Amino acid sequence: MITPTIGRIVWFWPHDNDLIPQHDDNQSLAAIVTYVWHDRLVNLAVFDANGATSARTSVPLLQDNDAEPAAGFFAQWMPYQQGQAAKAEALERQAEETSKTAAA
Numbered sequence: 001m002i003t004p005t006i007g008r009i010v011w012f013w014p015h016d017n018d019l020i021p022q023h024d025d026n027q028s029l030a031a032i033v034t035y036v037w038h039d040r041l042v043n044l045a046v047f048d049a050n051g052a053t054s055a056r057t058s059v060p061l062l063q064d065n066d067a068e069p070a071a072g073f074f075a076q077w078m079p080y081q082q083g084q085a086a087k088a089e090a091l092e093r094q095a096e097e098t099s100k101t102a103a104a
Contacts, residue, residue: 010075
């Protein structure tokens with residue numbers, strides 16, 4: 001799980017009836033986290049396909065293997081961010097193992 005913080009970039013997927021200009025339904029929109037309710041709920045400044053911004057509040061943020069909602073908008077981490085988080089976790093585990101070995 002990645003802890004969301006203000007200023008992080010996520011992908012935003014609008015719901016079918018959203019008025020945000022989107023040229024391709026298969027592409028997400030860029031968004032910046034503006035407020036964190038908790039690890040799975042954030043407020044966003046969303047950039048439409050033309051670069052204009054819109055606010056979206058209480059947006060579900062998918063984490064780990066969360067399923068996409070059947071209806072409604074949601075946000076998710078970009079694959080790059082997921083990869084970076086996995087690398088950081090692996091380094092933390094390696095450092096813990098090394099410190100345990102050194103203490104023994």
